[in-house]
Amino acid sequence: MAPTKKAGVLGATGSVGQKFILLLSEHPEFELYKLGASSRSAGKAYKDAVKWRQTATIPELAQNLVVVDCKSSEFADCDVVFSGLDADVAGDIEKEFSENGLVVISNAKNYRRVPDVPLVVPLVNTSHLDVISRRIKAANEQNLPKSKRGYIICNSNCSTAGLVVPLGALMEKFGPISTVTVTTMQAISGGGFSPGVPGFDILDNVIPFISGEEEKLEWETKKILGNVGDDDTFVPLSDMKVSAQCNRVAVTDGHLECVSMAFASDKKPSLEQVKQALRDFRSEVQVLNCASAPKQAIHVLEENDRPQPRLDRDRDSGYAVSVGRIREDPVLDFKFVVLSHNTVIGAAGSGILIAETLLGRGLL
Amino acid sequence: MAPTKKAGVLGATGSVGQKFILLLSEHPEFELYKLGASSRSAGKAYKDAVKWRQTATIPELAQNLVVVDCKSSEFADCDVVFSGLDADVAGDIEKEFSENGLVVISNAKNYRRVPDVPLVVPLVNTSHLDVISRRIKAANEQNLPKSKRGYIICNSNCSTAGLVVPLGALMEKFGPISTVTVTTMQAISGGGFSPGVPGFDILDNVIPFISGEEEKLEWETKKILGNVGDDDTFVPLSDMKVSAQCNRVAVTDGHLECVSMAFASDKKPSLEQVKQALRDFRSEVQVLNCASAPKQAIHVLEENDRPQPRLDRDRDSGYAVSVGRIREDPVLDFKFVVLSHNTVIGAAGSGILIAETLLGRGLL
Amino acid sequence: MAPTKKAGVLGATGSVGQKFILLLSEHPEFELYKLGASSRSAGKAYKDAVKWRQTATIPELAQNLVVVDCKSSEFADCDVVFSGLDADVAGDIEKEFSENGLVVISNAKNYRRVPDVPLVVPLVNTSHLDVISRRIKAANEQNLPKSKRGYIICNSNCSTAGLVVPLGALMEKFGPISTVTVTTMQAISGGGFSPGVPGFDILDNVIPFISGEEEKLEWETKKILGNVGDDDTFVPLSDMKVSAQCNRVAVTDGHLECVSMAFASDKKPSLEQVKQALRDFRSEVQVLNCASAPKQAIHVLEENDRPQPRLDRDRDSGYAVSVGRIREDPVLDFKFVVLSHNTVIGAAGSGILIAETLLGRGLL
Amino acid sequence: MAPTKKAGVLGATGSVGQKFILLLSEHPEFELYKLGASSRSAGKAYKDAVKWRQTATIPELAQNLVVVDCKSSEFADCDVVFSGLDADVAGDIEKEFSENGLVVISNAKNYRRVPDVPLVVPLVNTSHLDVISRRIKAANEQNLPKSKRGYIICNSNCSTAGLVVPLGALMEKFGPISTVTVTTMQAISGGGFSPGVPGFDILDNVIPFISGEEEKLEWETKKILGNVGDDDTFVPLSDMKVSAQCNRVAVTDGHLECVSMAFASDKKPSLEQVKQALRDFRSEVQVLNCASAPKQAIHVLEENDRPQPRLDRDRDSGYAVSVGRIREDPVLDFKFVVLSHNTVIGAAGSGILIAETLLGRGLL
Structure with missing residues (x-):
């Protein structure tokens, strides 16, 4: 099957x-078509x-693609554009x-x-894409030209993506x-x-601070x-309290988070019910059979010393999350x-899954 | 000054x-006098x-000390015995x-x-040694022979030692x-x-489990x-709730712990008052001028990314604790x-400070 | 294609x-049929x-296989047996x-x-398996029963496997x-x-010694x-001088080796000829189209800072070796x-490739 | 004793x-007097x-020193100036x-x-400072003003410093x-x-390249x-062949180097003579009783797995080198x-020892 988008x-x-x-180079539906970078790179072969x-x-197929400037005119033929831009330039470029x-x-x-921009962790809240569905329907009814049909969808911060999956399943x-308290140990x-993180800072060490991370984790959740x-704007939960402490540890990939949580209701599920809910959790990307959807959204591990970053980060190619040590608090x-x-479900892979959801819903 | 004990x-x-x-080899008051180990080592020079x-x-001075068996008869001349025994043998030997x-x-x-055994973190609860003072006074009054004057004092688990110092100062x-929730990242x-921890398990990894550690941390506190x-038995706090999550990280020395806490009273101190209380905290080992007492019991660090294990673990030679990122929760x-x-304030150093306190109180 | 052996x-x-x-669980030709371990494990499901x-x-398919004792009677149906036994028990069991x-x-x-046991690095000296071919031919001629047709083939020490591939290609x-001098940095x-290697020994450290390793590397080569x-016995090169220094470094997988070498002949190839010979090198496992054979036996990397363990160890699924920084000495x-x-070309994967070669030659 | 220089x-x-x-903050002879840095830092308190x-x-005493620009006029009162400048600015500033x-x-x-600039590893070739002695004597005879009495002495590259100490002792x-071949594993x-080295590059990895390092190590030696x-210019050895391979490993401090060497003479010392020569080696800094001189210049370790960076780098406060695994090749x-x-004998500490030697010789 050749990619069509x-x-x-x-x-x-x-x-x-x-x-x-x-992730795109072997994707069944998306063709790696245009690569944009800074003007320093533009004009060069990607390699x-x-x-x-x-x-x-x-x-x-990426090696000899010629890098272009990050201007919309260069990407006019694209059905979807994935942005891995740094925050200091992403604002203007994505807007344009x-x-x-x-x-x-x-x-x-x-x-x-931004209140009307969906912030989507695809295993959890693809329902927020309904806003896009309605917007496209309205555009169709109004016969809007393509130039009026652009929009931005954001994926979350990497540490948020892990946290909200079990929380979403439990909700x-x-x-x-x-109430949620979470302490992260981030790669x-x-x-x-x-x-990135200097080697001399992280070897034989933990850095108990990541700039802006705790605020993101608390708010995005x-x-x-x-x-x-x-x-059709998004309304963050006002009565959920979230407290985060974020740490950088000497791990290459995989964010581990120790979470405690309380339900609002006095009627608490049992420990086994909690585990079963996580095991049973099924997200829209699975229902739609998205190309990158994990077979199991949440792997519930029963061994007492799991999940571990090196051993468990690649479950379902990094598109699943693993939850372990579930116990009463x-x-x-x-x-x-x-x-x-x-870098998969916490970043690029999340973007891919969002696009696959749009495609699965017939919106691309 | 030659060591006298x-x-x-x-x-x-x-x-x-x-x-x-x-720690003992350069101690001003304690002379490294007897070394005990398993029968496999007994009879050999320590080196x-x-x-x-x-x-x-x-x-x-340790190199050529001849290792002896762990029998009290071998240690009869000792004023104090420090036990670094593993739990599987410590019970019988320490009892004997x-x-x-x-x-x-x-x-x-x-x-x-054990209810009448003091569990002491010397920066926090040397007041528990009052029980020993009273016991010795009674023994004096009864003219008990030396053989009836033995006792055991325990120092805490390593992860407990770090936690209780700021908690004790705040109390x-x-x-x-x-209420206390704590997530540890332990060396x-x-x-x-x-x-110990296999290298293949910990490199590029975090292990979210340390056997028995969470129970110890929750109970000992x-x-x-x-x-x-x-x-004169010890009564653990029954109305304090403590929840611990313990992790092993790729750090050689130094346990880092992310703590959240609430006071029982509705009348809360301000953030600045909390910091000041930690800075001002002074423990009996400092008052007694114990040889290993830290100059500052709690180092309050204001940089936003401190304390870090590699950079801060050796403050006051490892006898102090460092607290940072103090903020509202x-x-x-x-x-x-x-x-x-x-391994200093969390283990051997704690034992030394306990002995110094006994000495400072005239109990050795 | 279902496995047949x-x-x-x-x-x-x-x-x-x-x-x-x-490696065997997804193998097209070998069926994972019997698992042997110590008597402590025998009788249990593998998982x-x-x-x-x-x-x-x-x-x-391995999870519920019942582990058996390491006795030949348990493995009588097997076409081939792969031994990952420790040296302290391998001797007796493999003999039996x-x-x-x-x-x-x-x-x-x-x-x-042992002089008549082939020691085979499958990218290099499958020619040594000719001895097995001849032995089997003789057994056929003598109509020997199956019980007389057993034999042992050894794969090399892990650090040897990397070294001999480029050396073999150049020879x-x-x-x-x-002359060869080699300094290893081993995972x-x-x-x-x-x-295995204790974490406390290897973190922030290098251990400049691996027991028996230098002797193996020097002799096996x-x-x-x-x-x-x-x-039909094997005759080690007597006039090649090999000097090895072996180190353990904080890497999970992948042995890196710095090699210097001299040809016996005064007529030296040029640097470019050396590179080309490595690029062109093709081993029997490739010619036979063995299932696990690497596409490229030796990856010659031109970037000045490669190969690196983490980035290059998985080329051709770990069945290839990578050579870089080729320069005059x-x-x-x-x-x-x-x-x-x-653990692939340096251990288990090497065993698999040997078996595939036997199969490709029609000897299994 | 208050510092006088x-x-x-x-x-x-x-x-x-x-x-x-x-190193200077607690030095008995040198007073930390002026701190120079880039104009971005100048005018600020050092802390x-x-x-x-x-x-x-x-x-x-450094915390509140006000940083000044790197201009000689700011340092006119200094008896000696230690330069830790980066190479891209050191040329002009040190010249001025x-x-x-x-x-x-x-x-x-x-x-x-530069042919008339001494390149000094203080445990090895302080004899090269004789050139400075003669230059100062000549300046005295010519009654040259202070402004004509400036000079530069270089310490070596960090990896060179370790290598030349045992080589110098053996010569x-x-x-x-x-002949010398050396493979380094550098912190x-x-x-x-x-x-510095990015954490993502070095964790679970070795980088087999350090820009310019092999050339420095081969030439400086x-x-x-x-x-x-x-x-009075310096004449590098023309008939010594040195071959270096340099690697970066996941170690915070301490360069480990695997060395092979041959003497020019056919009359070889025995292994025991080699060890004894290293043990007996005594450098001028020891004879002069320099404040930072190591008690033992070369620690010869007999354990088969030593020296190790984490365990041995701090011997004699980092001013000594450790040599182990001495064996025939x-x-x-x-x-x-x-x-x-x-960073001690391989960098800053080397500079301090050079200054102490000048002081010990009466040249400062």
């Missing part, structure tokens, strides 16, 4: 861009422009793309808090969650490549698990450990 | 034993019996020692939960604490040497911060990060 | 055994007997197997130096090599799992690159860096 | 500069200008300093190859060395701090072990492993 990648030489290219840091080699009719799925933080089954690949208002209701692959 | 070390070839030897793993070389009149300060877990100033030296009953009252050197 | 694995719960199971440490999950008619391909060191093209997975004598003729995946 | 530090905020400050990365805290009468001891590579005892602190010509004469602390 043309995909562009912005920030193609960066760490997230490289991951987009890997000459990039400092490639992935364990897989550069996909052959969406205002010129392009569908942008962004890993950058810039538009995540779906047992109703509102009142250095989340810090980017150029230069409330929007993702929140509701859609009457005017002396302070809140339950506590557990969740692991997610920060 | 004779000290023995049990489990002298193990990881805690090695640390005891290092031939030990697989030394410290960054400092074997102290000269104390029943034959020896003062045993133990790093093993075996007697920590002292602001009254009871109702591999805490897992011992033979073989309540005894250490608890009270002495009328019958959306769920409980305050959250912060605490770092302690797990 | 029954395969057994000895030492199935160990690190090499686990890798054999992973209950093993402490699984691979990043991939336990293959489904081969004396009872089984074909044993062993990762243990016990029989490597094939440019004639004898007189901890090479040290096994139970417990001469046998593998050596000749077959008239009596001020002391000998040329120097370069070679990387090999120590 | 005023010392300046150039590049005070960088990694080498920080180490100079640590506000620096991103401090040492495990010891910022020395109190020396041309204005200042004594500059530089860690930068810029002037190391001193047994005469010329004909990341050698790559500097801002940002010949100058340091070389002679002084009639015109099948290719050259002898092989061994040498460890040196790359």
Whole structure:
């Protein structure tokens, strides 16, 4: 089956861009069609422009693609554009793309808090894409030209993506969650490549701080698990309390998070019910049979020392999350450990799954 | 000043034993006098019996000390005996020692939960040693022979030692604490040497489980911060809720812990008051001017990315704890990060400080 | 295509055994048929007997295989038996197997130096298997019963496997090599799992010693690159000088080796000829189209900072070796860096390729 | 004893500069007097200008020193100036300093190859400072003003410093060395701090390349072990062959090097003589009783797995080197492993010892 949809990648030489290219290079539906990067790289063959840091080699079809500038005119033929741009440039570029009719799925933080921009973790809240469905329907009714049909969808911060999957599964089954405390141990690949976390800082060490991370984790969780208002804007949960402590540890890939949580209702599920709800959880990407959807959204591990980043991050190719050590909590209701692959379900892979959902819904 | 008190070390070839030897080898008051280990080592010069793993070389005066069996008769001349024995042998040996009149300060877990055995983190609850003072006074009054004057004092688990110092300081100033949640990131030296944590398990990884650790951390905290009953037994706090999640990370030394806590009282101190209370905290070991007492018991760090294990674990030679990132918590009252050197204040050094306190009080 | 040959694995719960199971679980020709381990494990389902440490999950078809004792009677139906046994038990067990008619391909060191046992690195010296071909032909002529047709083939030590591939390629093209010096930086997975290299020993450290490793590397190289004598015994090269220095570094998988070498002949190839010879090198496993044969036996990398263990160890699924930094040497003729995946081409994968060669030659 | 000589530090905020400050802050003879850095830092208190990365805290007396520009006029009162400048700025600044009468001891590579600039590893070739002695004597005779008395002395590259100590000791005892091959495993602190080696590059990895390092190691060794010509210029050894392969490993501090070497003479010492020569080696800094001189210049370790970076790098506070695994070499004469602390004897500490030698000789 040859891919039928043309995909562009912005920030193609960066760490997230490289991951987009890997994931797209063998994708059954999306064709790696355009690569955009800074003017320093534009005009070069991709293999000459990039400092490639992935364990897989550069996909052959990417090697000689000529990198272009991040201008919408260069990407006019694309059905979807994946943005791995850094926040300092993503704002202007993504705006210019969406205002010129392009569908942008962004890993950058810039538009995540905009009330009418969906912030989507595809295993959890693809229901937020209903807003896009309605917008497209309206555009069809109004016969809007392509140039008026651009929009931005954001995926979440990497540490948020892991947290909200089990929380979303539990809310779906047992109703509102009142309280969440989470301490993260995050991989250095989340810090980017150029230069990212200095080796001298992280070897034989833990850094108990990641700039802006706790705020993102606390806020994004409330929007993702929140509701859609009457005017199709997103309404973060106001009565859920979330407290995050974020740490960087000497791990290449995979964010591990120790979570405690309490339900709003006094009627608590049992420990076994909690486990079963996580095991049973099924997301729209699975229902739609999306190409990259994990077979199992949440792997519930029963061994007492799992999940571990090195052993479990690649379950379902990094598109699933793993939850272990589920137990009752002396302070809140339950506590557990969740692991997610920060550059797959926590970043580029999340963008791919969002696009696959749009495609599965017939919106691309 | 030549040392005046004779000290023995049990489990002298193990990881805690090695640390005891290092700390005692230059001690102004304790003379490294007897080394006990398993029968496999007994009879050998220490340097031939030990697989030394410290960054400092074997102290000269220990090198040729002949290792003896762990029998009280071998240690009869000792004023104090430090036990670094593993739990599987510590129970019987320490019992035999104390029943034959020896003062045993133990790093093993075996007697920590015994109601009349003091469990002491010397920066926090040396007040629990009052029980010993009273016992000795009674023994004096009864003219008991030396053989009836043995006793055991336990130091805490390594992860507990870091946690209770700031908690103790805050309780002292602001009254009871109702709730504590703590997630630890613990160094591999805490897992011992033979073989300890396998390298293949910890490299590029986090292990979200340490056997028995969460129970110890949750329970010991309540005894250490608890009270002495009328019958001179220790009464753990019954109304403090503590929830721990313990992880092993790729760090050689230094346990980092992310803590959230709430006071029992509705009258909360301000953030600045909390910091000031930690800065001002002064423990009995400082008042007594103990030889190993830290100048500053709690280092309050204001940089947003501290404390870090590699950079801060050696403050005051590992006898102090460092607290940073103190801030208000959306769920409980305050959250912060605490770092302690797990083999100094968290193990052998704690034992030394306990002995120094006994000496300072005139009890040895 | 369903597998047609029954395969057994000895030492199935160990690190090499686990890798054999992973590699065989999806093999087109070999069926994972019998798992042998110590009597402690025998009788249990494999998933209950093993402490699984691979990043991939336990293959489904292995999970419920019942582990048996390592006796030839249990493996009588097997066409080939792969041994991942530790050296302390491999000697007796492999002997008993081969004396009872089984074909044993062993990762243990016990029989490597036996003059009539082939020591085979499958990218290099499958020609040594001619001895087996002749032996089988003779057995056929004599109509020997199956019980007389057992034999042992050894694969090499893990660090040897990487070294001999480029050396073999260069010898094939440019004639004898007189001198080799090699310094290795070896991954901890090479040290096994139970417990293997202690984490406290290897973190922030290098251990400049691996017991027996230098002797193996120096000696095995001469046998593998050596000749077959008239009596079908193997004759190690006597006039090649090899000097090895072996180090353990904090890497999970992948042995990196810095090599300098000189040709015996005064007529030296040019640098470009050396590179071309490595690029052009083609081994019998490729010619036979063995199922696991790498597409490219030697990847010649031109980037100045490659190969690197984490980025290059998985080329051709770990069945290829990577050579980089090829340059002239001020002391000998040329120097370069070679990387090999120590648990694939350096251990279990090597065994698999040997069996595939036997199969390709019609000897199984 | 109060320090009597005023010392300046150039590049005070960088990694080498920080180490100079640590070493000088408690120095008995040198007073930390002036700190120079880039104009971005000039005018600020040192504690506000620096991103401090040492495990010891910022020395109190440095904290509030106001950083100045790197102009000789600012340092006019200094008796000696230590330069930890990066190579891209060191050339101009050190020239301006020396041309204005200042004594500059530089860690930068810029002037190391200048024929009349001494390149000194203080445990090995302080005899090269005789050139400075003669120059000062001549200046005295000519009554030259201070402004004409400036000069530069370079310390070596970090990996060179470890190698030449045992080589120098062996040459001193047994005469010329004909051949040296060395493979290094170098710590990341050698790559500097801002940002230095990226964590994502070095974790679970080895990088078999350090830009310019092999050339430095091969060339500097010949100058340091070389002679002084009639015109007081330095004459590198022309008939010693040195081949280096340099690797970066996941170690914080301490360069480990695997060395093979051959003597020029056919009359070889025995293995025991080699060991004894290394043990007996005594350098001028020891004879002069320099404040930082190691008690033992070369620690000869007999354990088969030593030296190790984490366990042995701090011997004699990092001013000594450790040599282990000394054995005969099948290719050259002898092989061994040498460890040196790359930021002490391999960088800042080397500069301090050079200054102490000048002081001990009465030249400052």
